[in-house]
Amino acid sequence: MADLSPSAGQALAINIRNRNVLVSAAAGSGKTYVLVQRVMSMLKDIDSKINIDNLLIVTFTNKAAAEMRERIGKAISEAIREEGLRQEKDERLMAHLQKQLILLNKSFITTIDSFCSMVVKRNFHMADLDPDFRTVTAEETAQLKKEVMEELLEKKYSEGNEEFIALSDYFSPQYSDEKLEDCIYSLYDISCSQPYPYKWLDDCRRMYSDTDKGIYSDVWGQLLKDEVLKKLSQAKAVYETALGLYIKSGGVHKALERVLIHAENSDKVIIDTLIDKCENSINDDFIEYISEIKFARSAADKNSTVPREIVEAINALRAIFKNIIGKIYSDRDPNASLLPYNEAMANLIEQAHAPVMTELIDTT
Numbered sequence: 001m002a003d004l005s006p007s008a009g010q011a012l013a014i015n016i017r018n019r020n021v022l023v024s025a026a027a028g029s030g031k032t033y034v035l036v037q038r039v040m041s042m043l044k045d046i047d048s049k050i051n052i053d054n055l056l057i058v059t060f061t062n063k064a065a066a067e068m069r070e071r072i073g074k075a076i077s078e079a080i081r082e083e084g085l086r087q088e089k090d091e092r093l094m095a096h097l098q099k100q101l102i103l104l105n106k107s108f109i110t111t112i113d114s115f116c117s118m119v120v121k122r123n124f125h126m127a128d129l130d131p132d133f134r135t136v137t138a139e140e141t142a143q144l145k146k147e148v149m150e151e152l153l154e155k156k157y158s159e160g161n162e163e164f165i166a167l168s169d170y171f172s173p174q175y176s177d178e179k180l181e182d183c184i185y186s187l188y189d190i191s192c193s194q195p196y197p198y199k200w201l202d203d204c205r206r207m208y209s210d211t212d213k214g215i216y217s218d219v220w221g222q223l224l225k226d227e228v229l230k231k232l233s234q235a236k237a238v239y240e241t242a243l244g245l246y247i248k249s250g251g252v253h254k255a256l257e258r259v260l261i262h263a264e265n266s267d268k269v270i271i272d273t274l275i276d277k278c279e280n281s282i283n284d285d286f287i288e289y290i291s292e293i294k295f296a297r298s299a300a301d302k303n304s305t306v307p308r309e310i311v312e313a314i315n316a317l318r319a320i321f322k323n324i325i326g327k328i329y330s331d332r333d334p335n336a337s338l339l340p341y342n343e344a345m346a347n348l349i350e351q352a353h354a355p356v357m358t359e360l361i362d363t364t
């Protein structure tokens, strides 16, 4: 890659120093390349006296660590070759780079796991560990988990409390506990990847125990609100496109202007009111408003000076607008709408889901 130079963004990530840098870019866009070049620019700066074994370079997988090591090795060799070809070569730099090739073998280019393990091994006395300790293998972990799971379920079945039996029936109505086990494992795995696993589990439990505040005011309500607001802003964008078309046409179409802007129930009034109410809270007031919306009806205008295609385009956009709002709440087809505001949903969480999920969380 001799004749290729970094892009402006890459150069920034390569050369920036003395601060934390987070590089996020698409697959194959040159992240590893940037990291390799960053290392090279440090090594080439001989006055800084940085050697490759002064750097800690960690990856998540062995494969990535091997790739990193190989690519840094290649880049050093390439730099030596380039310097060797120069008429006035810098002998100090040549010697420094050659030293790096040798040091590469004992450099810390490794997975984060083996780095941690090395730190603990070197300081076992401080960690109060046997110096011969080793990391469990994936197979051993699986075996251990399985044993713990068997013990746990056996204990739970023998205690026979109602909530647990309901949980077991819910996930594994047949004889096998496989599905229940899978749920416990995945809840366990997800919780372990959180900074505070127990707190996270506690928060999950709370999501199911706070339902008495009313479905639209708890955690679920917040999720729902975000979703509804997203739809409303889509509808607003469609409305603005329609309005923009009308204004840009420079013509006048009284009926269209009425339904878009002036009527009591114009699209503008409807979308602004919905957003306003939703931002406040999705409550009975919001539901009542959205369920009773009557969109203004457009009519023909003999004296229209707006081109016919534009009128048609605006009408098509209005149909999309109504459709988006209709899908948020619809009496006719509650299943197809986002807010089936009926007791069933609240009850589902409160009566069936909550105890089962709470028990699942407790069991985990």
Ligand SMILES: Nc1ncnc2c1ncn2[C@@H]1O[C@H](COP(=O)(O)OP(=O)(O)OP(=O)(O)O)[C@@H](O)[C@H]1O
Binding pocket: 001, 004, 005, 006, 007, 010, 025, 026, 027, 028, 029, 030, 031, 032, 033, 034
């Ligand atoms: N500015 C550049 N000049 C020369 N080659 C480049 C440049 N940027 C990226 N490349 C090359 O593009 C290819 C992909 O780059 P790289 O492997 O660094 O991407 P990545 O973002 O780490 O990919 P992945 O997401 O797969 O890990 C490599 O061959 C790399 O050398």
Ligand SMILES: [Mg+2]
Binding pocket: 031, 032, 033
């Ligand atoms: Mg990469």
